[in-house]
Amino acid sequence: MTTGTAGTAVTAGTPGTDAAEEVTRAAQEAVFDAAVAADERIEPRDWMPEAYRATLVRQIAQHAHSEIIGMQPEANWITRAPSLRRKAILMAKVQDEAGHGLYLYSAAETLGVSRDELLDKLHSGRQKYSSIFNYPTLTWADVGAIGWLVDGAAITNQVPLCRCSYGPYARAMVRVCKEESFHQRQGYEALLALSRGTEAQHAMAQDAVDRWWWPSLMMFGPPDDESSHSAQSMAWKIKRHSNDELRQRFVDIAAPQAEALGLTLPDPDLKWNEERGHYDFGPIDWAEFWDVLKGNGPCNDQRITKRRQAHEDGAWVREAAAAYARKHTGQHGEAQA
Amino acid sequence: MTGTDTTTAPATAGAAVTAPAPTGADPAVTAAALALGDDALVLAQRLGEWAGSAPVLEEEVALANIALDLLGQARILLSLAGDEDELAFLREERAFRNLQLVEQPNGDFAHTIARQLYFSTYQRLLYAALAAGDGPLAGLAAKAVKEVAYHQDHAEQWTLRLGDGTEESRRRMQTACDALWRYTGEPFQPLGGLDVDPTTLETAWLDSVTAVLTRAGLTVPAGPRTGAWRAGAGRQGLHTESFGRMLAEMQHLHRSHPGATW
Amino acid sequence: MSSDTWPLWEVFVRSRRGLSHTHAGSLHAPDAEMALRNARDLYTRRMEGVSLWVVPSAAITASSPDEKDPFFESAADKPYRHPTFYEIPEGVKHL
Numbered sequence: 001m002t003t004g005t006a007g008t009a010v011t012a013g014t015p016g017t018d019a020a021e022e023v024t025r026a027a028q029e030a031v032f033d034a035a036v037a038a039d040e041r042i043e044p045r046d047w048m049p050e051a052y053r054a055t056l057v058r059q060i061a062q063h064a065h066s067e068i069i070g071m072q073p074e075a076n077w078i079t080r081a082p083s084l085r086r087k088a089i090l091m092a093k094v095q096d097e098a099g100h101g102l103y104l105y106s107a108a109e110t111l112g113v114s115r116d117e118l119l120d121k122l123h124s125g126r127q128k129y130s131s132i133f134n135y136p137t138l139t140w141a142d143v144g145a146i147g148w149l150v151d152g153a154a155i156t157n158q159v160p161l162c163r164c165s166y167g168p169y170a171r172a173m174v175r176v177c178k179e180e181s182f183h184q185r186q187g188y189e190a191l192l193a194l195s196r197g198t199e200a201q202h203a204m205a206q207d208a209v210d211r212w213w214w215p216s217l218m219m220f221g222p223p224d225d226e227s228s229h230s231a232q233s234m235a236w237k238i239k240r241h242s243n244d245e246l247r248q249r250f251v252d253i254a255a256p257q258a259e260a261l262g263l264t265l266p267d268p269d270l271k272w273n274e275e276r277g278h279y280d281f282g283p284i285d286w287a288e289f290w291d292v293l294k295g296n297g298p299c300n301d302q303r304i305t306k307r308r309q310a311h312e313d314g315a316w317v318r319e320a321a322a323a324y325a326r327k328h329t330g331q332h333g334e335a336q337a
Numbered sequence: 338m339t340g341t342d343t344t345t346a347p348a349t350a351g352a353a354v355t356a357p358a359p360t361g362a363d364p365a366v367t368a369a370a371l372a373l374g375d376d377a378l379v380l381a382q383r384l385g386e387w388a389g390s391a392p393v394l395e396e397e398v399a400l401a402n403i404a405l406d407l408l409g410q411a412r413i414l415l416s417l418a419g420d421e422d423e424l425a426f427l428r429e430e431r432a433f434r435n436l437q438l439v440e441q442p443n444g445d446f447a448h449t450i451a452r453q454l455y456f457s458t459y460q461r462l463l464y465a466a467l468a469a470g471d472g473p474l475a476g477l478a479a480k481a482v483k484e485v486a487y488h489q490d491h492a493e494q495w496t497l498r499l500g501d502g503t504e505e506s507r508r509r510m511q512t513a514c515d516a517l518w519r520y521t522g523e524p525f526q527p528l529g530g531l532d533v534d535p536t537t538l539e540t541a542w543l544d545s546v547t548a549v550l551t552r553a554g555l556t557v558p559a560g561p562r563t564g565a566w567r568a569g570a571g572r573q574g575l576h577t578e579s580f581g582r583m584l585a586e587m588q589h590l591h592r593s594h595p596g597a598t599w
Numbered sequence: 600m601s602s603d604t605w606p607l608w609e610v611f612v613r614s615r616r617g618l619s620h621t622h623a624g625s626l627h628a629p630d631a632e633m634a635l636r637n638a639r640d641l642y643t644r645r646m647e648g649v650s651l652w653v654v655p656s657a658a659i660t661a662s663s664p665d666e667k668d669p670f671f672e673s674a675a676d677k678p679y680r681h682p683t684f685y686e687i688p689e690g691v692k693h694l
Contacts, residue, residue, distance in 0.1 A: 082591045087408060095398055095644075106626065140590055325630040402644060494632060
């Protein structure tokens with residue numbers, strides 16, 4: 001087993017059989033609880049409850065998978081971007097997503113799982129990625145809508161993760177959030193150009209926002225009373241705010257932004273509620289959410305097939321480089337050719 | 338395209354627009370900037386097709402960096418010749434002046450690396466020579482040559498690993514090197530408007546590529562380095578069949594909305 | 600490890616001359632030469648660095664959290680190692 005970021009990923013203390021080990025374990029648990037309560041970070045080699053480790057692996061992996069599957073709907077438009085400036089921006093953005101996937105896989109690796117294992121689980125459907133990427137990008141405006149709405153929702157989710165109790169995840173998120181600050185702005189700017197452009201461009205922008213609005217709201221996950229992992233994750237400070245809180249925060253931010261864009265959001269119930277100090281919004285179609293999650297979205301098969309294909313097509317390349325390294329490398333990996 | 342293709346060097350045959358070059362520019366320099374800009378643009382477009390399909394995440398990032406460098410070079414060069422977007426999106430296939438080498442489809446990773454090796458070695462020699470001079474492209478070349486040095490290093494590292502990796506990778510890399518060899522003569526045809534004669538770079542190119550291929554345990558291809566078609570090649574606006582399809586994909590959205598800004 | 604698995608490397612970046620290299624993150628690479636290049640592509644694409652180190656993760660020996668107290672606690676009761684421990688009469692300069 002190779003080790004993770006600055007620290008060996010040792011397996012957490014397996015429950016012992018004798019009394020002495022149980023005392024140790026109770027002491028370790030107390031240290032862990034105290035660290036979380038004091039808002040200190042848990043680091044890779046610290047003792048941690050198995051369930052905490054498992055929750056983190058699941059969440060970080062899903063996050064990493066979302067980054068690399070999320071490259072596909074946008075990469076779909078790199079070759080067709082309507083200006084060279086937009087092409088460069090989109091390439092840089094899709095590249096960042098590969099980088100973010102990579103940072104996150106590295107964070108997961110500090111918990112004792114390898115990137116290969118995680119990719120296997122993605123490819124075989126045993127781990128999920130964000131359902132939003134199972135929707136297609138049908139027009140150029142979808143690239144703008146993804147930047148504005150999907151990245152906007154993602155940022156709302158991710159900013160609190162910079163304070164997550166697990167150090168390597170929090171550090172990865174700091175880097176991700178810093179780099180992503182341009183993603184949302186470029187999307188908004190691209191949509192603005194369309195909205196203020198020709199009639200056909202404006203219609204394209206409105207159509208994209210109509211299609212991406214509701215799936216973006218679903219990105220925050222099921223309502224709090226139906227969210228199975230939320231309470232424990234909040235207690236462990238992996239998660240800092242509930243799904244519904246974050247969703248409301250996003251709606252409050254997006255509604256005035258839509259107005260400034262000159263586009264409407266497809267929700268007749270959306271309106272400012274003076275009393276609550278928030279926007280009210282209409283009911284979300286959770287049946288669609290669960291259906292897409294189960295694999296019935298417009299692109300589920302396509303996304304995974306393409307990902308698997310890229311991985312399989314690349315196997316001979318990875319093997320070649322590994323074989324070359326074995327032939328030419330000294331003890332610590334310096335190529336000696 | 339029909340029978341007129343056999344004429345030599347029809348400068349703007351089939352072009353939808355001829356973007357006016359900035360006033361006062363030397364037309365020969367403009368033509369050279371267009372040719373070099375097209376090389377960079379077309380290769381960036383091909384590399385952009387890799388997004389999401391690279392063999393490993395680290396390589397996604399590497400290929401995108403190279404594509405972004407090339408796209409940056411293309412934008413500067415095309416702007417010397419006119420409006421970058423008009424030139425990129427509104428010219429017909431026959432008006433593009435890029436080498437046939439850069440338009441070749443990605444193929445497998447070995448083909449992409451062989452194309453990178455051949456092109457970046459040429460581009461580095463050319464830009465280093467341009468940067469050493471005091472011509473109108475010297476400043477641009479001085480910046481670009483640093484980027485290109487990295488592209489060449491990337492291609493060489495991979496050539497070594499694929500050539501001297503597994504039996505399969507050696508076979509694939511040899512196939513790719515052989516297949517693209519016939520496009521490696523064109524870069525050294527004379528190109529007006531430059532204060533460097535590309536023909537003088539050919540020996541250094543052959544030495545460099547031979548050294549890398551040999552180190553990688555690969556055979557230097559023996560076939561001819563130019564096609565048998567006397568009409569010319571990319572620099573004369575004559576391209577290979579897949580190029581039209583690449584352009585169709587690249588241009589369709591821009592052309593569907595005439596006059597729109599993005 | 601399967602035949603196409605690459606080992607993990609830790610990346611250290613010097614953000615500008617005069618500063619030390621600090622840990623930036625990790626990546627996978629087949630060997631040191633490629634690790635260095637991957638690190639350049641991944642961790643310096645926004646001008647974050649002027650120099651890079653890559654180290655195989657397996658080559659790092661880390662202190663254990665279990666040894667935290669024996670390792671680090673004994674430093675806590677030696678305040679005389681810090682300048683603020685000492686009292687100097689007012690008005691005395693350059694100390």
